[in-house]
Amino acid sequence: MSTSTQHQFRYTQTPSKVLHLRNLPWECTDDELVELCRPFGKIVNTKCNVGANRNQAFVEFADLNQAISMVSYYASSSEPAQVRGKTVYIQYSNRHEIVNNKSPGDVPGNVLLVTIEGVEAGDVSIDVIHLVFSAFGFVHKIATFEKTAGFQVGEFVNRTSFDVSLPVLTLCFCLQALIQYTDADTAAAARNALDGRSIPRYLLPEHVGACHLRISYSAHRDLNIKFQSNRSRDYTNPMLPVNHTAIDGALQPVVGPDGKKIEPESNVLLASIENMQYAVTVDVLHTVFSAFGTVQKIAIFEKNGQTQALIQYPDVTTAATAKEALEGHCIYDGGYCKLHLTYSRHTDLNVKAFSDKSRDYTVPQVPAVPWQNPQAGPMYPGTAPALQGQVLGGQMLSWDPAQQTATPSYVSAPGTYPSHTYAAPPTPAYPTAAASSPIAQSNPLVHNASSMGITQPGIPLNVNLQPGGASPSVPASSPLMQASPIAGASPPAHQPYFS
DNA sequence: AGCACA
Numbered sequence: 001m002s003t004s005t006q007h008q009f010r011y012t013q014t015p016s017k018v019l020h021l022r023n024l025p026w027e028c029t030d031d032e033l034v035e036l037c038r039p040f041g042k043i044v045n046t047k048c049n050v051g052a053n054r055n056q057a058f059v060e061f062a063d064l065n066q067a068i069s070m071v072s073y074y075a076s077s078s079e080p081a082q083v084r085g086k087t088v089y090i091q092y093s094n095r096h097e098i099v100n101n102k103s104p105g106d107v108p109g110n111v112l113l114v115t116i117e118g119v120e121a122g123d124v125s126i127d128v129i130h131l132v133f134s135a136f137g138f139v140h141k142i143a144t145f146e147k148t149a150g151f152q153v154g155e156f157v158n159r160t161s162f163d164v165s166l167p168v169l170t171l172c173f174c175l176q177a178l179i180q181y182t183d184a185d186t187a188a189a190a191r192n193a194l195d196g197r198s199i200p201r202y203l204l205p206e207h208v209g210a211c212h213l214r215i216s217y218s219a220h221r222d223l224n225i226k227f228q229s230n231r232s233r234d235y236t237n238p239m240l241p242v243n244h245t246a247i248d249g250a251l252q253p254v255v256g257p258d259g260k261k262i263e264p265e266s267n268v269l270l271a272s273i274e275n276m277q278y279a280v281t282v283d284v285l286h287t288v289f290s291a292f293g294t295v296q297k298i299a300i301f302e303k304n305g306q307t308q309a310l311i312q313y314p315d316v317t318t319a320a321t322a323k324e325a326l327e328g329h330c331i332y333d334g335g336y337c338k339l340h341l342t343y344s345r346h347t348d349l350n351v352k353a354f355s356d357k358s359r360d361y362t363v364p365q366v367p368a369v370p371w372q373n374p375q376a377g378p379m380y381p382g383t384a385p386a387l388q389g390q391v392l393g394g395q396m397l398s399w400d401p402a403q404q405t406a407t408p409s410y411v412s413a414p415g416t417y418p419s420h421t422y423a424a425p426p427t428p429a430y431p432t433a434a435a436s437s438p439i440a441q442s443n444p445l446v447h448n449a450s451s452m453g454i455t456q457p458g459i460p461l462n463v464n465l466q467p468g469g470a471s472p473s474v475p476a477s478s479p480l481m482q483a484s485p486i487a488g489a490s491p492p493a494h495q496p497y498f499s
Numbered sequence: 500a501g502c503a504c505a
Contacts, residue, residue, distance in 0.1 A: 023500045050503050058503075089500060101504055 017067045018093035021057045024048070025084045032083050033059055040073065041066020045098040060098045067092065105216025110187050111223065112179040115214040116199070120173040121146050123208045124199065126233055132199055133179045137186035141223040143232045144177040173303070180223050191215045207304050265316045268344040269323055271309045277336045282359045285309055288331060293318035297349040299358040312349050319343070 021033070030046045037043055042062040050056040061067045074081045074090055081088040105113060112133075116124055126142055133139050181187045195215040204211065225234035227243035234240050269289075273280055282298050289295050289311045297312040313319040323341045331337035351358035354365055 018502095020502055022502085047503065051501095053500095055500085056502070087500090091501075094502060099504055 014092060014094075015064060015068050015071070016092040016094070016096050017061045017064045018095055018098055019059045019061070019067055019070065020091050020093040021059060021081075022051075022055065022089050023086060024055045024057055024088055025086050027054050028057060028083055033057055036081060036083055036088065037061070037070060040070035045100065047098050047100045058093055058095075058098050103216075104219055107217055107219070108184045108188055109217045109219065109221065110181050110184050111218040111220040112181070112187050112191055113216050113218040114177045114179055114194075115147070116175040116177065117212045117214065118173065119175050119204075119208055119211045121175055121231065123205060124175055124211065126177075126230060128199065128203045129177050129179070130233065130235075131203070132194070133190055136190035136193065137181050138235070139179060139181065140236050141180040141225050141232075141234045142177055143223050143225060144175060145231065147174055147176045173301075178218050178220060178223055180220070187217065191217070263343050264345070265320060266343040266345065266347060267313045267316045267319045268346045268349065269311045269313070269319050270342045270344040271311060272340040272342075273307045273309065273331075274338040274340060275330075275336055276307050278332055280307060280309070280331060280337055282357065284331060285311060286359065286361075288326070289313075289322055292322035292325060294361075296362050297351050297358070297360045299349055299351045301357065310344055310346060310349055312346075 028048050030048055033046050033048055034043055037059045040061070043059055044062050045060040046057065048057040050058065071090060071092060081090055121144065126144055129142060129144065130139055179190070181190065194213050196212065198210050198212050225232045225240065228234065228240050229243040282300060285298050285300070286295055293313055295311060296314060299310045301308055313322065326339050327341045329339055331339065351360050353360040353363045
């Protein structure tokens with residue numbers, strides 16, 4: 001007996017609810033497999049286009065007996081199994097379940113996970129979503145929630161109930177919606193028609209740009225909607241209580257008895273930056289906001305074409321102090337980069353620890369350069385122009401990084417970062433220079449911070465100032481030079497802080 | 500025409 005004969009039995013010994021099909025036509029579809037196998041039982045999974053020739057497949061039945069009935073049928077049938085007229089050979093697989101590499105979002109179901117990119121909750125109403133998705137069949141339920149791009153891939157599958165506020169940072173805003181249809185076919189029709197398309201502009205507020213739909217399948221079968229609200233609907237249950245608070249809360253700000261907007265206090269400030277003629281980096285914000293206490297986290301993002309930032313303090317009191325002191329003031333003289341501060345609804349930001357647009361000062365920073373004090377959490381190795389360029393986002397193009405190393409370190413303040421105690425003001429070397437700097441004199445923030453009676457020694461803006469208030473490496477023609485204290489001085493000015 | 504995926 002040859003070994004090949006033995007091999008012939010290797011794969012046919014043990015019945016399995018998974019069948020192996022071979023000699024299929026090239027790139028046979030799931031539908032064709034299902035059509036062939038469905039008469040024998042319920043198919044729970046398929047995997048087609050297997051093998052180098054993509055002409056093999058697996059079909060998994062719900063029950064072993066169903067697989068046996070199919071194998072038995074074709075074993076004794078005069079008509080072989082066929083797909084597109086081609087004879088298909090069917091055997092028990094040597095495995096007992098199909099594991100396919102479909103990502104969860106590719107597994108069809110009756111609930112769609114829709115990501116609407118570039119918008120947040122207020123931009124696309126649930127009624128618009130309902131309208132768009134009703135074109136394909138009855139929409140049973142909708143649940144929407146904001147999501148952070150890059151924060152977590154996929155949905156929160158362990159969430160069983162919606163309309164509970166989930167403090168997720170929407171650094172890069174997008175809106176997600178779970179759309180529940182009657183069946184997977186309807187969901188698939190909607191997905192096929194809408195995936196990659198955009199919601200028509202006339203259904204959206206004017207300020208909303210293109211918002212593409214990215215659609216996958218949810219693992220949910222039946223959404224648990226607690227209220228009819230601005231973020232969730234159950235169209236199968238009109239008796240469901242209406243959550244007016246949630247509806248009102250999102251559409252308009254909470255208004256107090258005097259008609260003024262009531263804004264719950266928070267330890268996180270939302271800063272909108274008007275008239276942003278100059279770059280406002282994470283470092284600039286850190287400098288400005290550290291005057292009032294420890295800054296834990298910062299995130300910068302764009303919203304409707306305006307730069308905004310979230311600044312997280314450890315407590316509400318500190319945030320309130322900073323808000324009071326900085327509201328309406330400009331980072332740069334001349335009305336540039338005017339700050340408008342409100343309380344964020346976030347309480348704990350989830351941001352990348354060290355990126356172009358965000359910083360988490362509560363986690364250890366990038367590895368220390370040997371000559372630097374590791375306690376200082378050095379983030380700007382002064383000898384690494386590449387990193388500098390990255391950090392500065394290429395916005396200081398006129399600045400020659402080579403000057404960086406040539407710039408003397410004005411202060412050495414190891415330990416002041418990240419604890420932000422500023423207990424030993426690193427300024428004494430140049431107190432006069434700082435005080436006499438035209439920047440210090442003309443910068444509202446500096447005046448404001450001083451006049452606020454903030455008692456922390458060493459207001460960062462002063463710390464940052466250099467003799468002359470400007471880097472000689474910036475060409476005189478640079479607009480950054482004209483009125484911008486931090487921008488003009490900033491490239492080397494970072495150094496005193498962190499090196 | 501004879502068993503994938505990590």
